[in-house]
Amino acid sequence: MSVVRDLxxxxxxxxxxxxxxxxxxxxxxxxxxxxxxQIQSIGLMSLPLVLITALSTGMVxxxxxxxxxxxxxxxxxxxxxVSLSIIRxxxxxxxxxxxxxxxxxxxxxxLGSMKVTQQIDAIRALGTxxxxxxxxxxxxxxxxxxxxxxxxxxxxxIGGGLLVGWSELNLTPAFYWQKVLETITLVDYxxxxxxxFFFALFIALPACYFxxxxxxxxxGVGVATTTSVVTASILIxxxxxxxxxxxxxxxxxx
Amino acid sequence: MAVIEVKNFTKSFGSKLVHRGVSFSVNQGECLGLIGGSGxxxxxxxxSLIGLEKPDQGEIHIDGEEISRWTxxxxxxxxxxxxxxxxxxxxxxxxxxxxxxxxxLREHTDLSEGEISDRIRQQLEEFGLQGNDxxxxxxxxxxxxxxxxxxxxxxxxxxxxxxxEPTAGLDPYNTKKxxxxxxxxxxxxxxxxxxxxxxxxxxxxCDRVILLLNGQIEASGSIADLGKDPEGIMQRFINxxxxx
Ligand SMILES: Nc1ncnc2c1ncn2[C@@H]1O[C@H](COP(=O)(O)OP(=O)(O)OP(=O)(O)O)[C@@H](O)[C@H]1O
Ligand SMILES: [Mg+2]
Numbered sequence: 093m094s095v096v097r098d099l100x101x102x103x104x105x106x107x108x109x110x111x112x113x114x115x116x117x118x119x120x121x122x123x124x125x126x127x128x129x130q131i132q133s134i135g136l137m138s139l140p141l142v143l144i145t146a147l148s149t150g151m152v153x154x155x156x157x158x159x160x161x162x163x164x165x166x167x168x169x170x171x172x173x174v175s176l177s178i179i180r181x182x183x184x185x186x187x188x189x190x191x192x193x194x195x196x197x198x199x200x201x202x203l204g205s206m207k208v209t210q211q212i213d214a215i216r217a218l219g220t221x222x223x224x225x226x227x228x229x230x231x232x233x234x235x236x237x238x239x240x241x242x243x244x245x246x247x248x249x250i251g252g253g254l255l256v257g258w259s260e261l262n263l264t265p266a267f268y269w270q271k272v273l274e275t276i277t278l279v280d281y282x283x284x285x286x287x288x289f290f291f292a293l294f295i296a297l298p299a300c301y302f303x304x305x306x307x308x309x310x311x312g313v314g315v316a317t318t319t320s321v322v323t324a325s326i327l328i329x330x331x332x333x334x335x336x337x338x339x340x341x342x343x344x345x346x
Numbered sequence: 347m348a349v350i351e352v353k354n355f356t357k358s359f360g361s362k363l364v365h366r367g368v369s370f371s372v373n374q375g376e377c378l379g380l381i382g383g384s385g386x387x388x389x390x391x392x393x394s395l396i397g398l399e400k401p402d403q404g405e406i407h408i409d410g411e412e413i414s415r416w417t418x419x420x421x422x423x424x425x426x427x428x429x430x431x432x433x434x435x436x437x438x439x440x441x442x443x444x445x446x447x448x449x450x451l452r453e454h455t456d457l458s459e460g461e462i463s464d465r466i467r468q469q470l471e472e473f474g475l476q477g478n479d480x481x482x483x484x485x486x487x488x489x490x491x492x493x494x495x496x497x498x499x500x501x502x503x504x505x506x507x508x509x510x511e512p513t514a515g516l517d518p519y520n521t522k523k524x525x526x527x528x529x530x531x532x533x534x535x536x537x538x539x540x541x542x543x544x545x546x547x548x549x550x551x552c553d554r555v556i557l558l559l560n561g562q563i564e565a566s567g568s569i570a571d572l573g574k575d576p577e578g579i580m581q582r583f584i585n586x587x588x589x590x
Binding site for chain 2: 217
């Protein structure tokens with residue numbers, strides 16, 4: 093029963109938080125310096141992690157499909173399969189999952205510690221808003237960084253496939269690129285990228301919510317951090333299904 | 347005239363009724379000591395005076411305005427005039443001492459960086475903290491953190507200051523420093539509420555004391571009258587005979 097109660101509390105809490113973020117975000121001042129700081133620590137610092145994830149994903153995909161399809165003479169479909177699955181699914185989803193782990197955990201533990209040491213109260217007591225000072229810069233930074241990083245991951249992932257195609261499967265880079273460009277359409281690309289905007293919110297909002305609502309001292313910070321990462325990951329994975337479905341419906345209209 | 351007036355303050359957490367109708371007032375320029383056992387609910391009352399917490403029932407008047415149902419945005423005006431000194435300083439640990447002190451000035455005044463810098467130098471000197479501008483809070487001792495916390499909360503020149511155990515856990519030197527600071531603010535006409543377990547400090551800085559026990563104000567009296575009724579509940583609390 094307590095799971096149900098927690099779930100209802102989480103949904104209500106994030107809904108209220110979202111409403112506050114929108115209503116306060118539309119009112120000046122918008123602390124631009126805080127946003128750029130967050131873009132640095134959320135986006136720039138995640139770049140190596142995202143690069144490694146994307147590169148290995150692309151390489152493994154190419155290897156699996158290449159060796160698997162070789163028997164049937166389907167090797168030349170590797171560029172098509174690899175690039176499509178990376179652009180539509182794996183680039184955006186893996187990037188977001190890695191961001192959920194790194195950034196979601198970071199945000200929740202930082203906000204949780206601030207809450208426990210009364211720094212959140214101090215922000216309020218000094219006549220300022222934690223939503224504006226803490227939450228909005230992080231949400232905006234995620235909305236900017238997750239799609240950008242996913243775009244980079246897409247490129248690097250396809251590049252990883254190219255490397256393996258070239259070295260293991262004897263596909264020339266020129267052939268690989270040509271196939272990739274023949275395959276990918278703008279609609280494919282947008283359907284993958286469109287999801288990242290939602291994934292960014294799935295990461296940032298629960299992370300802030302769990303951080304701001306830590307109770308029970310430092311132990312509570314650990315619990316909240318775990319919950320935040322698990323929640324964001326589940327939202328991304330489950331949300332991905334519904335978003336994919338929704339984007340397919342939209343594509344039918346186009 | 348009462349600057350702070352609390353009427354019938356009632357609040358419970360879960361099924362635990364902590365405050366059963368607390369009423370008191372603080373006059374202009376007065377320093378009121380608020381004592382009571384651990385968990386009696388002193389901090390919750392103090393936090394409610396700037397709207398960090400809301401009573402379930404009852405009224406809170408600051409300068410004649412009833413603030414207990416105000417929104418966060420409305421409360422900004424109150425928070426500029428009423429300073430809150432957190433128990434452990436609650437310093438922003440990602441910022442230097444300088445930036446901690448500059449925080450409210452940058453937010454609520456039109457001062458230039460130069461003027462802000464002058465103001466901060468002066469404030470640090472007054473608190474015996476000169477030379478610590480670019481140090482991070484974690485590099486300071488607990489006593490210094492509390493002094494920075496006090497310096498940060500009063501930098502806008504508030505009318506009212508609320509202290510939550512400002513001397514708890516401090517050595518005699520730092521305790522004396524904090525007491526001196528409170529007295530100096532009092533000389534400037536600041537009204538204050540002083541929550542503490544530290545009776546010597548109460549004697550040193552307060553004009554009047556109230557005792558919060560069993561969710562109510564069980565006793566109150568001026569400092570001068572404190573010893574006069576040895577059998578009274580206030581004296582028995584102070585002597586450790588009566589408690590929560
Ligand atoms: N956010 C909260 N959630 C649940 N209970 C709370 C909360 N805040 C306070 N309480 C409860 O209210 C009571 C009063 O707390 P408060 O912090 O005001 O006590 P206090 O008088 O300041 O004690 P101390 O002298 O130890 O600081 C405590 O029993 C505490 O458990
Ligand atoms: Mg307390």
